[in-house]
Amino acid sequence: MSGADYRRIADRIADDIVAGRLKPGERLPPQRVFARRRGIAGSTAGRVYGVLVRRGLVVGEVGRGTFVRAAPPVSAGWALAEPASSAPVNLELNYPAVPGQSELLAAGLAPLLRVDVLGDALRTAPATGTAAAREAAAGLLAVPGWRPAPERFLFAGNARQAIAGALAHLVRPGGRVGVESLTYPLVKEIAGRLGVTLVPLATDGEGMRAEAVAAAHRAAPLSAVYVQPTLHNPTSVTMGAGRRGELAGVVRELDLPVIEDRIWSFLGDAGELPLAAYAPERVYVVDGLSKRVAPGLTVGFVVVPEGRGEVMAAALRSGGWTAGRFALEAGVRWIGDGTVGRLVAAKRDDAAARQRLVGEHLAGFVVRGDARAYYAWWELPEPWRADMFCAAAAARGVAVTSGVEFSVPVVGTGRRVAVSGPAVGAGRGSAVSGPAAGAGRGAGALAGAERVPPAPTLPHPRLLPHSRLRSSGGTPMSGGTPIAPAARLPAATAGGGDDAGTRGDGGGAAGTRGAVAPAASCVRLGLASVSLSELAGALRVLADVARSGP
Numbered sequence: 346m347s348g349a350d351y352r353r354i355a356d357r358i359a360d361d362i363v364a365g366r367l368k369p370g371e372r373l374p375p376q377r378v379f380a381r382r383r384g385i386a387g388s389t390a391g392r393v394y395g396v397l398v399r400r401g402l403v404v405g406e407v408g409r410g411t412f413v414r415a416a417p418p419v420s421a422g423w424a425l426a427e428p429a430s431s432a433p434v435n436l437e438l439n440y441p442a443v444p445g446q447s448e449l450l451a452a453g454l455a456p457l458l459r460v461d462v463l464g465d466a467l468r469t470a471p472a473t474g475t476a477a478a479r480e481a482a483a484g485l486l487a488v489p490g491w492r493p494a495p496e497r498f499l500f501a502g503n504a505r506q507a508i509a510g511a512l513a514h515l516v517r518p519g520g521r522v523g524v525e526s527l528t529y530p531l532v533k534e535i536a537g538r539l540g541v542t543l544v545p546l547a548t549d550g551e552g553m554r555a556e557a558v559a560a561a562h563r564a565a566p567l568s569a570v571y572v573q574p575t576l577h578n579p580t581s582v583t584m585g586a587g588r589r590g591e592l593a594g595v596v597r598e599l600d601l602p603v604i605e606d607r608i609w610s611f612l613g614d615a616g617e618l619p620l621a622a623y624a625p626e627r628v629y630v631v632d633g634l635s636k637r638v639a640p641g642l643t644v645g646f647v648v649v650p651e652g653r654g655e656v657m658a659a660a661l662r663s664g665g666w667t668a669g670r671f672a673l674e675a676g677v678r679w680i681g682d683g684t685v686g687r688l689v690a691a692k693r694d695d696a697a698a699r700q701r702l703v704g705e706h707l708a709g710f711v712v713r714g715d716a717r718a719y720y721a722w723w724e725l726p727e728p729w730r731a732d733m734f735c736a737a738a739a740a741r742g743v744a745v746t747s748g749v750e751f752s753v754p755v756v757g758t759g760r761r762v763a764v765s766g767p768a769v770g771a772g773r774g775s776a777v778s779g780p781a782a783g784a785g786r787g788a789g790a791l792a793g794a795e796r797v798p799p800a801p802t803l804p805h806p807r808l809l810p811h812s813r814l815r816s817s818g819g820t821p822m823s824g825g826t827p828i829a830p831a832a833r834l835p836a837a838t839a840g841g842g843d844d845a846g847t848r849g850d851g852g853g854a855a856g857t858r859g860a861v862a863p864a865a866s867c868v869r870l871g872l873a874s875v876s877l878s879e880l881a882g883a884l885r886v887l888a889d890v891a892r893s894g895p
Contacts, residue, residue, distance in 0.1 A: 351389050355396035362402050362413055370740030373403060373411040404732040409895055412736045433742045434883040439871030440640045441719055443691040450639065453678040457671065470670040472658035474500040478673045481680040482646050486607075486632055488615055491622040493630065493648045499658055500673060501645035504608045504633035506666035509535045511604045511629050511647060512569070514660035516541045520568035523561050525553050527751040527864065529578055529606065532571060541568075545753035552577055552584040555591040562599050570596060570603045574620050575610040579722045579751050579869040581715035583613060584620075593623035602650075607632045611689050612696055612717045626650050629657070634676055636719075637685055637692070644668045644676045693717065699872040699880060706884035710891065711862075719873040722748070724862040726891055731865050733895050741890055743883045748867030 361367045373379065373394070380390035394411055397403045405411035457466050473479070479495035486493055501507035508531075516522055518540030524532065526545040536543050544567065547557035553572050561567060572592070574584040584592070596603050605620045605628050621628035630648035645668065649657045661667050679685050696719050703714060703721050714721040725734055731747035738745050870887075872880060 351385075351392045352396060354383065354385070354389075355393045355400075358393065358397060359400060359402055367413050368740060369413050370736040370738075371413045373413070375410065404736065409728075409733070412733060414732065414736055434875055434879050434886075435744045436871045436875070436880075436883060437744050437746045438874040439719055441636060441692045441695060441873035442639065443688065443695050446639070446688060446691075449684050449687060450642075450679065453682055453684050454675055456678065457674055466671045466674045468670050470500070470668060470673055472499045472501075472661045472667045473654070474498065474668065474673055475677075477677045478644075481677045485680050485685065486630070486646065486648070488618065490616075491618050493621070497648050497651065497654065499647045499649060499654065499661060500668035501633075501647060501661055501666045502668055502672075503635050503640070503643050504606070504631050504645040505531050505535070506661075506664070507631045507633065507645035507647045508532060508571070508604060508606065509539070510657065510661040510664055510666045511631060512536065512539055512541060512571075513664055514653075514657045515602050515604070515629075516568040521561075521565060523553075523558055523567045523570040524753055525572065525577065526753055527577075527579060527748075528571070528753055529573065530746075530750045533753065543753050545755060546570075548582070550582065551588040552582045553588075553592060555588070555595040558592065558595050558601070559599065562601065567599075567601055570601055571606065572603060572620070573606045573609075575607060575613045575617055576715060576718050578609065579720055579746075579748070580713055581718040581720065581722070583617065583715070586618065589618065589620050589623055593620060593627070596627050597624055601627065603628045605630050608636055609718070611637050612693055612719070614717075621648065629653075634679075634685070637689055638676075638679060642672055642675055644672050692719075696872070698877065702877065702881050702884060703870070703872070706881065706888055710888070719871070721870045721872065723868050723870060725866050725868065729866065729891065729895060731868050734868060734890065737890050737895065738887055741886050743886050745887070746869040746871065748864035748869060751869065752864035 358367070358373075367373075374382070376390040376394060377387055379393070380387045383390070394403070394405065397411075398405060402414060403411050404414050456462060470478075474482075476495075478500060479498045482498050482500075483493050483495040499507075499510075501510055512522065512535060516539070519542070521542045521544050522536065523544045523546045525548050527548075528543070528545075533543060535541075544561050546561055547554045552574060553570075558567070558570060574589060574592075576583055592603075595601075603620060603624070607619060607630055610617070610619070610632065619628075619630060621630045627650065629650065631645065632648075633643055633645040635643040635645075647657060647661075697716050699719065700714055700716050700721070703712060707721075707723065710726065711724040712721050713724070725731065731749055735745055735747050870884075875883065
């Protein structure tokens with residue numbers, strides 16, 4: 346059969362998938378059966394299936410079969426948009442909303458709709474915003490011990506655009522940026538658009554390791570570092586003060602700029618100083634209103650080091666990433682009248698309630714989370730793989746995100762830098778349901794890898810052995826997810842972010858058997874964008890799918 350003929354067969358199957366005639370999670374017939382039904386050779390059937398796999402429409406595993414993926418492949422142009430899903434309950438999106446939010450926001454918008462005010466609000470605004478916006482943003486981001494200077498603020502349409510602007514300013518095409526081995530997927534897309542190479546760096550239970558930054562920079566110079574020190578997405582890890590100081594010392598020594606993503610920091614403890622407090626001359630702070638308020642009318646903030654405002658503003662302008670004046674004016678009013686503060690308080694309580702549901706419905710599974718976070722990192726029980734699980738969950742009406750979306754591949758530089766996932770129990774936010782894992786499968790670094798020495802396991806009050814997830818107020822959460830005894834992963838694990846966390850034996854039994862769980866065996870659960878009742882129902886479904894097996 347000619348190449349055109351087998352591609353036509355693949356096109357017909359692809360049409361059935363796109364049209365919904367073949368559902369997510371549906372199993373395709375074995376290749377020999379497919380060949381017999383179509384009257385084609387077995388080798389031709391293999392070529393048809395290969396085309397479908399390369400197009401991202403199906404996923405296959407030896408001995409299990411070939412399945413329709415959870416959703417059609419996303420086009421290459423979604424760098425500044427969230428992925429969509431057709432599943433009724435979507436745990437991929439993650440925008441928190443609380444009861445009464447619309448009423449609160451409407452009251453702040455009312456003054457802007459007056460004729461004498463609306464004209465000014467509809468004008469363009471520079472990257473520096475307005476004096477009122479700079480003062481309001483400085484007050485919003487301030488924490489005890491750190492208050493950013495208003496004159497160092499620039500404004501983008503949202504935090505993602507602020508990240509894009511910072512990368513465009515700091516890194517030339519072809520440059521290298523160090524990131525956690527698991528990172529925000531949109532950063533991967535933005536970097537690809539800008540021609541920037543992401544370099545996965547070793548992490549442990551307190552996040553990015555300072556010595557990993559130095560090792561990567563020695564292997565081939567980095568242009569910058571992107572990091573999420575507070576409630577890292579997807580693992581919920583939060584750096585302690587000691588780790589932040591170590592990281593600040595290394596980037597100072599290496600003269601490296603840092604993009605500090607603090608978009609979820611409003612859920613963290615007020616006493617946690619940003620990395621910018623330790624190295625203000627090196628750190629660009631990115632934050633915004635999309636999670637605090639709403640994604641549809643939001644503003645992104647960039648706090649730039651002294652003397653860098655003009656060049657950073659030029660990057661925002663050149664990308665068309667500056668904020669709209671109406672959104673700026675709305676944000677100023679919402680901050681000034683206390684609306685943002687009330688929403689933040691409500692969302693902290695809401696996040697804790699959602700984590701309690703995770704602890705209740707996923708008891709016995711290995712789930713990494715923090716009582717303050719709006720997401721959880723689930724290490725699936727054997728023999729599940731993330732793509733297979735996503736497809737099976739979608740077939741039951743629940744959309745979740747494969748861990749592979751967060752994984753950063755290793756790019757060759759002549760030498761390879763060892764990469765490990767976050768260690769269980771070694772730092773804040775690494776709460777686990779089920780057995781903890783120690784050393785095991787995947788512990789060895791690739792041949793020739795430059796090993797990063799192990800970091801000490803530092804106890805933290807939030808992660809006492811055999812305690813339970815605690816709320817931001819320090820009280821035990823009813824039904825919270827048990828935290829396993831502290832365990833540290835091996836110092837170096839190869840795989841470009843594909844080794845994220847640890848796996849227990851999955852049944853909630855005593856013991857600490859386990860090994861490094863690759864991202865391809867994990868899923869991220871976004872907890873924010875559905876109602877509590879929908880979330881509880883979705884978690885019950887997911888637990889049932891996990892126990893049923895592929």
